[in-house]
Amino acid sequence: MIARGERRFGLLLAAPALLVLGAVTLYPVAHVLALSLQRRVPIFGVADWVGLANYAFLTRDPAFWNAARVTVVFVIASVAVELALGVAVALALHRQQRWRAIALALLLLPWCLPGVVTARTFEWIYHPTSGLAGAVARRLGAGAPNWLGDPSLSLAALIAADVWRTMPFVALLCYARLLGIPGEVYEAATVDGAGRAATLRAITLPLLAPVLLMVALFRTLDALRAFDLMFVLTGGGPAATTETLALFAYRSLFQTLHLGYGAAVSTVVFVLVGATATLYLAAGRADATR
Amino acid sequence: MPGERDPLPALLREFERLHPGVTVQAEALPWTADVQHQFFVINLEGRSAGFDVLMLDVIWVAEFARAGWILDLSDRFDAAARAEHFPSTITAATLNGRVWAVPWVMNVGLLYYRRDLLARRGWAAPTTYEELARQALALRGEGGIREGFLWQGKQYEGLVVNVLESFWALGTDVLGPSGDVLPDPALAAAALAQRRAFITDGVSPALVTAADEEVSRREFGAGAAVFLRNWPYALALFEAPASPVRGRVAITALPGGGALGGAHLAINAATRYPTQAWELVRFLTRPEAQRRIGDAVGLHPTRPALFESPALLSIFRGARARPVTPWYQTLSATLQPELSAAITGVKPPARALDDARGRLRYLLLP
Numbered sequence: 001m002i003a004r005g006e007r008r009f010g011l012l013l014a015a016p017a018l019l020v021l022g023a024v025t026l027y028p029v030a031h032v033l034a035l036s037l038q039r040r041v042p043i044f045g046v047a048d049w050v051g052l053a054n055y056a057f058l059t060r061d062p063a064f065w066n067a068a069r070v071t072v073v074f075v076i077a078s079v080a081v082e083l084a085l086g087v088a089v090a091l092a093l094h095r096q097q098r099w100r101a102i103a104l105a106l107l108l109l110p111w112c113l114p115g116v117v118t119a120r121t122f123e124w125i126y127h128p129t130s131g132l133a134g135a136v137a138r139r140l141g142a143g144a145p146n147w148l149g150d151p152s153l154s155l156a157a158l159i160a161a162d163v164w165r166t167m168p169f170v171a172l173l174c175y176a177r178l179l180g181i182p183g184e185v186y187e188a189a190t191v192d193g194a195g196r197a198a199t200l201r202a203i204t205l206p207l208l209a210p211v212l213l214m215v216a217l218f219r220t221l222d223a224l225r226a227f228d229l230m231f232v233l234t235g236g237g238p239a240a241t242t243e244t245l246a247l248f249a250y251r252s253l254f255q256t257l258h259l260g261y262g263a264a265v266s267t268v269v270f271v272l273v274g275a276t277a278t279l280y281l282a283a284g285r286a287d288a289t290r
Numbered sequence: 291m292p293g294e295r296d297p298l299p300a301l302l303r304e305f306e307r308l309h310p311g312v313t314v315q316a317e318a319l320p321w322t323a324d325v326q327h328q329f330f331v332i333n334l335e336g337r338s339a340g341f342d343v344l345m346l347d348v349i350w351v352a353e354f355a356r357a358g359w360i361l362d363l364s365d366r367f368d369a370a371a372r373a374e375h376f377p378s379t380i381t382a383a384t385l386n387g388r389v390w391a392v393p394w395v396m397n398v399g400l401l402y403y404r405r406d407l408l409a410r411r412g413w414a415a416p417t418t419y420e421e422l423a424r425q426a427l428a429l430r431g432e433g434g435i436r437e438g439f440l441w442q443g444k445q446y447e448g449l450v451v452n453v454l455e456s457f458w459a460l461g462t463d464v465l466g467p468s469g470d471v472l473p474d475p476a477l478a479a480a481a482l483a484q485r486r487a488f489i490t491d492g493v494s495p496a497l498v499t500a501a502d503e504e505v506s507r508r509e510f511g512a513g514a515a516v517f518l519r520n521w522p523y524a525l526a527l528f529e530a531p532a533s534p535v536r537g538r539v540a541i542t543a544l545p546g547g548g549a550l551g552g553a554h555l556a557i558n559a560a561t562r563y564p565t566q567a568w569e570l571v572r573f574l575t576r577p578e579a580q581r582r583i584g585d586a587v588g589l590h591p592t593r594p595a596l597f598e599s600p601a602l603l604s605i606f607r608g609a610r611a612r613p614v615t616p617w618y619q620t621l622s623a624t625l626q627p628e629l630s631a632a633i634t635g636v637k638p639p640a641r642a643l644d645d646a647r648g649r650l651r652y653l654l655l656p
Contacts, residue, residue, distance in 0.1 A: 039655075043335055043357040044616065046655060057652050062645050063627065128497035129509060149444070149500025151634045237445020238499050239636040240627035254328060256620040258653060 029270070035263035043257055054264035064265065066240050067248035073155065074244060075223040078162045082219055083212065085163065086170025091204070093171065094178045104172075111168040119232035122161040126233070133157075148234050151241045158229050158242050166222070170215050177211040178204070213287060217280040224273050245269050297582040305573050312566050323347055323447070327619070334359035339560040342567040343574075345394065345553045348382040348611065349618045355390040356616035360556040364388045366568050375592045378550045382611040391554035392575045393592035395584050398609040399455055399548030402510060402518040402528070405540040407432065415542040419459055419484060422517060422545070423493045429516045430492065437515035439488060440506040443498040445630035450622045451549045451612070452519060453629050456481040458610055459546025464621065465613040471621075471650050472643055482632045482639035489633065499634050511535060519544060521551060522602075523588035541601065547608040552589055617654050624649050 126147035147157040227246040236243030252262030302314045379393035416422035426438025442448035466473030488494040510518035513534040528539045557567045580591040597603035632642040
């Protein structure tokens with residue numbers, strides 16, 4: 001039991017931190033919520049309370065639903081591929097004896113590049129007539145794909161760029177966890193006659209699970225606010241097939257200055273991110289108590 | 291202002307010599323139009339008097355005027371002075387019958403074509419998009435010519451410009467005279483369907499749906515196409531000594547006229563020196579200054595009197611302003627994805643335009 005005086009003293013000590021936290025989180029959240037209930041275009045002096053009109057329009061705005069769909073597809077596909085590739089690369093690194101340091105350094109490179117630099121690099125890779133990806137496709141006899149101008153390819157092209165950039169993050173964290181698994185566990189498995197597949201399924205993956213869950217949480221939240229690649233590479237096009245919710249909100253908030261509608265979109269993103277994080281954390285707790 | 295031989299510093303020093311006691315400080319703006327726009331929004335909405343004279347894209351004048359950020363120049367910039375500029379540049383500077391900016395440098399969309407290829411068939415430059423398509427299809431495949439007509443179809447402002455030019459060729463526009471959105475939906479859909487047909491019929495390559503000015507300029511400059519829609523800056527590049535198309539390119543007006551681009555000068559409403567600021571605007575928009583600035587940045591003067599080439603003069607005379615409305619940013623940002631959906635075949639043109647209109651009905655306010 002902590003004495004009441006001591007608890008009060010503790011609260012007093014924590015007060016400045018709580019105050020700052022409140023100021024930088026609660027206040028902006030409340031402000032955005034209030035904005036989303038207004039029709040607000042400050043540069044023209046437009047500021048009317050419209051209740052839930054922005055949300056009502058949002059439910060029937062095809063552009064919003066398109067952005068929501070693009071975001072969900074982007075999140076699921078990019079995170080799934082990043083996790084699968086990341087684990088594979090971590091396992092390969094773990095088995096690798098020679099050149100491991102160099103492999104690690106190379107792996108880190110894409111992750112170190114600023115997002116805009118990555119995007120500019122891929123702009124050249126996907127260049128319609130002189131890009132590397134096009135040259136490879138032609139060599140393979142696949143014609144000359146119009147990576148960023150074909151609505152059926154553009155999102156996949158951006159997912160590939162995102163995987164290239166963030167897979168190393170997954171690989172490194174998994175690799176670190178693999179280093180922490182004692183060798184005796186594997187020796188025991190071998191003694192018991194477990195093959196490689198059985199060892200992977202029964203030992204490696206379960207021991208990796210907590211790290212994977214954390215990594216998946218980070219990557220999902222990151223992917224939910226994906227912006228830089230699409231902003232630089234496609235501007236959300238073609239046909240808005242790469243327009244994520246973050247880019248959609250940016251257009252409302254910063255480009256066309258419809259702050260009310262933009263705030264409504266941001267609120268939806270906020271709820272989506274919050275719900276996703278909560279789900280992951282609940283899964284983590286369930287995993288820990290198991 | 292880009293370019294190695296930036297004439298602006300010398301012009302500003304000259305202005306200072308002519309106006310003792312006044313010093314002018316030039317401030318470089320961010321490179322892209324979007325970021326420039328943001329810079330102005332932040333500074334002008336904050337009523338900052340950090341600068342007195344500003345250079346603005348022609349499509350921003352109405353927005354800045356309605357926001358109360360720039361001074362009404364109607365009385366200082368009188369009818370006689372306005373008449374010295376191309377009418378389209380004055381249209382772009384006018385909102386509610388008042389003039390808010392002075393035309394500075396000008397751009398206009400035009401049609402580049404391979405003079406040698408057309409001459410071989412004895413053809414004149416096309417005056418309609420239908421004729422252009424026929425010529426492109428006929429010449430494609432001849433002597434290393436892979437493509438017919440190149441234009442800008444990436445989802446960005448350039449796409450809006452290209453489609454507007456098609457609208458104008460059919461006699462319609464995005465905004466009607468009373469501000470109604472897409473006054474002739476059928477004509478607009480027909481113009482958009484024609485752009486889509488360019489791609490499906492092979493008049494234009496699929497790559498135009500991801501092409502901006504530079505992608506299309508390089509392709510044409512490499513000698514791969516018959517026609518290119520672009521701005522005047524590309525001509526000097528096509529005529530450069532190492533250019534594969536040197537001496538084989540000619541220009542003509544786009545059917546229906548090309549879109550007006552370029553920059554105007556306006557005065558910050560929060561300025562403490564309106565008189566001196568006006569003197570500076572007048573000084574920088576004089577014929578001599580316009581010519582020097584234009585030469586340096588690959589743009590042109592806004593004064594017909596300064597044009598020596600009759601061909602260029604007639605193309606510039608045919609320039610048309612994009613819709614002059616304070617809501618241009620919203621209009622364009624809403625149209626971009628829908629126009630892109632139509633030219634890539636994701637949506638039928640009529641539905642794409644309907645969707646855009648539905649959104650604009652909610653977003654545009656009187």
